[in-house]
Amino acid sequence: MKKLLTLLTILFLASCSKQEIKIPTLNIVGLQELHNHSQVWLFFEINNNDTIAKVNRKNTISTTHWIYNIDKRLPLKAIIPSITQLKYKHANGVHSKEGMHNYFSYSDTISKKLSFFEFDAIDYKTDSILSKYFLKSNGDNYKQYNNINITFNPNNTWINDAKMEDDEFKTTLIDFIDFSSEGKQTMLHLNFNQNLAYQDYLKYRTLMESLKAPHLLINNFEFIFDPNKVPDCGCE
Numbered sequence: 001m002k003k004l005l006t007l008l009t010i011l012f013l014a015s016c017s018k019q020e021i022k023i024p025t026l027n028i029v030g031l032q033e034l035h036n037h038s039q040v041w042l043f044f045e046i047n048n049n050d051t052i053a054k055v056n057r058k059n060t061i062s063t064t065h066w067i068y069n070i071d072k073r074l075p076l077k078a079i080i081p082s083i084t085q086l087k088y089k090h091a092n093g094v095h096s097k098e099g100m101h102n103y104f105s106y107s108d109t110i111s112k113k114l115s116f117f118e119f120d121a122i123d124y125k126t127d128s129i130l131s132k133y134f135l136k137s138n139g140d141n142y143k144q145y146n147n148i149n150i151t152f153n154p155n156n157t158w159i160n161d162a163k164m165e166d167d168e169f170k171t172t173l174i175d176f177i178d179f180s181s182e183g184k185q186t187m188l189h190l191n192f193n194q195n196l197a198y199q200d201y202l203k204y205r206t207l208m209e210s211l212k213a214p215h216l217l218i219n220n221f222e223f224i225f226d227p228n229k230v231p232d233c234g235c236e
Helices: 002-015 076-092 131-137 166-180 198-211
Strands: 037-047 050-056 065-070 102-108 113-118 123-125 145-152 157-159 162-164 185-193 216-225
Touching: 037 076, 050 076, 065 076, 076 102, 076 123, 076 198, 076 216, 102 198, 113 198, 131 145, 131 185, 131 216, 145 166, 145 198, 157 166, 162 166, 166 198, 185 198, 198 216
Parallel strands: 037 065, 065 102, 123 216, 145 185, 185 216
Antiparallel strands: 037 050, 102 113, 145 157, 157 162
């Protein structure tokens, strides 16, 4: 593992004018071979006591896959606007090419290799509405599913209105899906506190992806919320 991280650091230093970036480390095996790609970099910086993401995409090519190397310390509120804009540019540029995708990079501690997570289908909703209220307004589109709302905060995780401990979250969720489905296909609706670190976001997001099966779907909408605007998010 030490060798892998050293090689990654060399790669980042050589590619980014000696600016260091710390990518997430996860124990989930992802895609590990990706050809015809270019790099997007989001660096961690402090400016006037605010954490900001400094974006470098000088070497991106529209006709390639884009790999997003994002510092794991950055909060979602610092990176989601840039990710959304870059995804749009990649898909709608003058020279954009069909079939080219967007990937988050991370260091896989199982295979000890750099891995990639595709996020083309994700549509970030940043208007600070939780999925449970979205479902109330759009119920007809989701009434055929067993709908489960999951909320990820920096200090806790919720399944519907039940607070979970990290070590029980996955097992409890699987059990709850089996108990509540009543023959319906289940759809998970994911809510992320905007103060959540990117490391934790990608940990939870890849975990959710690993659960997908014919009986279990994940809504492409992801709800990124400001806890100051959502009084019942369980953010304490």
